[in-house]
Amino acid sequence: MGVLQLLRQMHAEGTLSSAQLDVLSAIHKKERFSLHYELRGLIYAGVLLVILGAGLTIKTYLSELGHMAIISTLSLGAAAALGYCFYRGQPCSRDTVPSPNIGFDYVLFLGCSLYSLDMAYIETQFHLLGGSWDGYLLVSAALFFYLAYRFDNRLVLSLALGTLAAWFGFKLNWAGFSFWDYHRLYAIAFGLLSLAAGLSLWRLGIKQHFLDIYLNFALHFLFIALVSGVFAHGFLSLYFAGLVVLGAVVISYALQRRTFLYFLYAVLYGYVALSYLVIDTLKPAYSTGWIFVYFIVSSLVAVQLIVKTSRRFKEAP
Amino acid sequence: MNICLYTPEQEENIFIQRRARTWQRSGLISENQFKIIEERTSSQLAETSLFFRILYFVFTWICLTAAVGLVIWLMDIDHEGPIGLTFLLFSILFYILAEYLVRRYHVFRHGIEEALGLLSLGLFCGGIILLVLSLPGHPDEHLMMFLTASLVCLFSFWLYIRFGFLYASLISIVALGFLPFQFSLPPIWERSLLFLLLSLLFLISLQTESDTLADFRKKRKGIIQACLFMGLYLTVNLRIFAVAESWFDQTSPHLIPYAGFPPIFYWVSYILTFLIPALGLYFGIQVRKRALINAAGVALVLSLATNKDYLGLEHYAWDPMIFGITLILAAVLIIRWLAKGEDKARCGFTVESILKPERYGLTLPEIGAAVMPGVTMAATETAPVEPSPFEDGQSGGGGASRNF
Numbered sequence: 001m002g003v004l005q006l007l008r009q010m011h012a013e014g015t016l017s018s019a020q021l022d023v024l025s026a027i028h029k030k031e032r033f034s035l036h037y038e039l040r041g042l043i044y045a046g047v048l049l050v051i052l053g054a055g056l057t058i059k060t061y062l063s064e065l066g067h068m069a070i071i072s073t074l075s076l077g078a079a080a081a082l083g084y085c086f087y088r089g090q091p092c093s094r095d096t097v098p099s100p101n102i103g104f105d106y107v108l109f110l111g112c113s114l115y116s117l118d119m120a121y122i123e124t125q126f127h128l129l130g131g132s133w134d135g136y137l138l139v140s141a142a143l144f145f146y147l148a149y150r151f152d153n154r155l156v157l158s159l160a161l162g163t164l165a166a167w168f169g170f171k172l173n174w175a176g177f178s179f180w181d182y183h184r185l186y187a188i189a190f191g192l193l194s195l196a197a198g199l200s201l202w203r204l205g206i207k208q209h210f211l212d213i214y215l216n217f218a219l220h221f222l223f224i225a226l227v228s229g230v231f232a233h234g235f236l237s238l239y240f241a242g243l244v245v246l247g248a249v250v251i252s253y254a255l256q257r258r259t260f261l262y263f264l265y266a267v268l269y270g271y272v273a274l275s276y277l278v279i280d281t282l283k284p285a286y287s288t289g290w291i292f293v294y295f296i297v298s299s300l301v302a303v304q305l306i307v308k309t310s311r312r313f314k315e316a317p
Numbered sequence: 318m319n320i321c322l323y324t325p326e327q328e329e330n331i332f333i334q335r336r337a338r339t340w341q342r343s344g345l346i347s348e349n350q351f352k353i354i355e356e357r358t359s360s361q362l363a364e365t366s367l368f369f370r371i372l373y374f375v376f377t378w379i380c381l382t383a384a385v386g387l388v389i390w391l392m393d394i395d396h397e398g399p400i401g402l403t404f405l406l407f408s409i410l411f412y413i414l415a416e417y418l419v420r421r422y423h424v425f426r427h428g429i430e431e432a433l434g435l436l437s438l439g440l441f442c443g444g445i446i447l448l449v450l451s452l453p454g455h456p457d458e459h460l461m462m463f464l465t466a467s468l469v470c471l472f473s474f475w476l477y478i479r480f481g482f483l484y485a486s487l488i489s490i491v492a493l494g495f496l497p498f499q500f501s502l503p504p505i506w507e508r509s510l511l512f513l514l515l516s517l518l519f520l521i522s523l524q525t526e527s528d529t530l531a532d533f534r535k536k537r538k539g540i541i542q543a544c545l546f547m548g549l550y551l552t553v554n555l556r557i558f559a560v561a562e563s564w565f566d567q568t569s570p571h572l573i574p575y576a577g578f579p580p581i582f583y584w585v586s587y588i589l590t591f592l593i594p595a596l597g598l599y600f601g602i603q604v605r606k607r608a609l610i611n612a613a614g615v616a617l618v619l620s621l622a623t624n625k626d627y628l629g630l631e632h633y634a635w636d637p638m639i640f641g642i643t644l645i646l647a648a649v650l651i652i653r654w655l656a657k658g659e660d661k662a663r664c665g666f667t668v669e670s671i672l673k674p675e676r677y678g679l680t681l682p683e684i685g686a687a688v689m690p691g692v693t694m695a696a697t698e699t700a701p702v703e704p705s706p707f708e709d710g711q712s713g714g715g716g717a718s719r720n721f
Contacts, residue, residue, distance in 0.1 A: 020350075306376070
């Protein structure tokens with residue numbers, strides 16, 4: 001039975017209205033074809049290229065352009081974009097607020113990005129805040145949080161959390177990645193703060209649909225910090241205890257709320273840490289064969305447990 | 318003849334259920350209506366969610382690779398021949414297990430049978446290669462590559478038609494793309510051969526399509542055609558790989574004149590880099606194939622991005638900015654044009670969001686936004702400007718104005 005046949009059958013039986021039949025048939029036959037996400041993608045790619053181009057132009061033509069030209073252009077760009085958002089934006093609400101148009105979210109994002117670029121440029125050139133230069137990041141993060149909530153924008157909320165993470169000391173550095181103890185502590189602090197903020201706002205009923213973004217940030221930071229702590233300090237450490245507690249809480253939350261993405265995070269991070277500990281223990285005393293045996297047995301146990309969980313919760317695809 | 322382990326009815330029912338779930342998510346049908354559809358389209362197959370599928374896949378993969386490792390370790394073999402033979406035996410075993418799971422437990426995209434199938438593909442190809450390597454004499458590098466690509470291409474195509482794994486068909490296309498480069502032909506022939514091969518497959522795929530084809534098959538064909546189309550585009554764009562390489566290495570692209578091809582071939586390829594996306598877009602819009610429209614759109618953007626490299630023009634730092642503004646303007650023009658049509662649509666095309674996609678935590682744009690602060694910081698990490706010796710009359714000559 002094809003889609004159209006089924007729809008017609010349901011309509012004949014009276015379980016599908018004529019209006020629904022018309023709409024669904026038109027969608028299925030592609031008589032109504034939405035280009036919504038394609039056009040959003042095009043705008044987003046355009047915004048990213050504009051930001052990239054602005055950054056590269058500043059970097060390359062710094063001496064020719066001069067400080068005033070760069071700062072005033074970036075400031076005007078950011079002000080124009082944010083001004084447009086305040087002019088066209090819907091009133092603030094605790095719930096979901098639909099964007100006034102398809103490009104609105106990206107204009108706000110562009111404004112925030114140009115503002116960041118402007119602030120970063122001012123600080124790197126003039127060192128106004130000296131040693132406490134990272135105060136800019138905190139101020140920017142606060143502004144982005146406000147804008148994200150004011151205009152109900154998930155992109156800007158991600159930007160705000162990314163900026164806050166940068167204030168905590170986490171930046172993109174492809175040259176080499178090291179995770180020292182203080183990184184771990186900062187990552188845990190950031191994770192807990194994000195978690196607390198997300199859960200508090202959710203409980204207060206303010207933009208409850210943002211919770212997923214907070215949880216994603218918080219859980220990755222917490223898990224990575226704890227797993228790296230287990231790598232560094234082994235079984236007899238608070239990191240391991242923390243990982244066990246966090247894993248248990250996350251699994252229980254994921255199963256209760258049927259959000260299996262978090263279940264996936266907890267299982268994978270937990271397995272990585274546990275495997276590291278077991279291999280670390282087995283390696284000096286036992287042969288390589290035991291390590292293979294560990295992986296066979298542990299993965300079979302994991303599959304068995306997942307099958308049981310899956311059946312118990314009758315999770316749908 | 319149906320080679321697939323699942324019947325077309327089962328796959329069509331799963332397709333309808335997924336479609337119905339999207340309609341329900343988008344508020345087009347009620348919960349009750351969804352349940353009615355679900356009852357009527359029972360596939361009798363065991364499905365699982367994406368996250369459980371990933372977990373099953375990961376743990377099955379770990380278990381199987383460890384099992385192979387353990388056997389090789391226990392047998393204490395370190396020669397290519399015996400290892401190759403072991404790989405082959407395991408490959409057969411894993412493949413039989415994958416088929417058994419589907420037949421006995423009726424699993425559908427469960428992760429376990431996928432891991433078994435893919436590992437059997439890897440072990441089969443690896444096993445044959447190791448066996449060939451163990452033969453006396455050193456086989457030619459191109460011959461080895463040809464053998465590997467052919468095996469991967471054939472085995473993954475078999476996995477596609479037998480199990481319906483769409484990604485296996487994509488692996489098959491990629492492997493096919495390596496074949497023409499293994500005959501030590503002149504570059505111009507290599508490209509032409511690949512172009513002909515992919516065009517032939519694309520045309521066959523179009524020819525075998527009809528209105529009576531099941532919906533799930535139409536969708537699959539659409540995706541495969543889009544991949545073949547991208548393959549065709551990448552074959553004709555002679556600059557894209559050099560530009561991509563320089564982008565990732567953070568160096569200026571080192572461009573050989575005419576990319577090492579005869580000028581006539583080079584300029585024909587330049588025309589094709591615009592003609593192919595334009596044709597793809599036109600055809601995609603005509604027959605309303607989303608995957609093809611998206612692929613053609615990406616190809617067109619790539620053509621614009623490599624245009625200067627093709628023409629040998631100088632790059633400027635503001636190029637991405639101009640390009641970005643062009644993309645935004647193009648999007649705005651399309652949006653406005655569509656919105657001004659009757660019922661906010663033209664020829665059925667609309668900007669309105671009709672079907673809501675499923676959300677899995679963070680989306681790709683949100684991840685991009687999250688890493689933006691790090692990127693911005695890197696972009697502005699430049700040394701402070703040193704004062705010009707001609708400023709403020711320091712040069713001793715000018716000095717009439719602040720800036721010389």
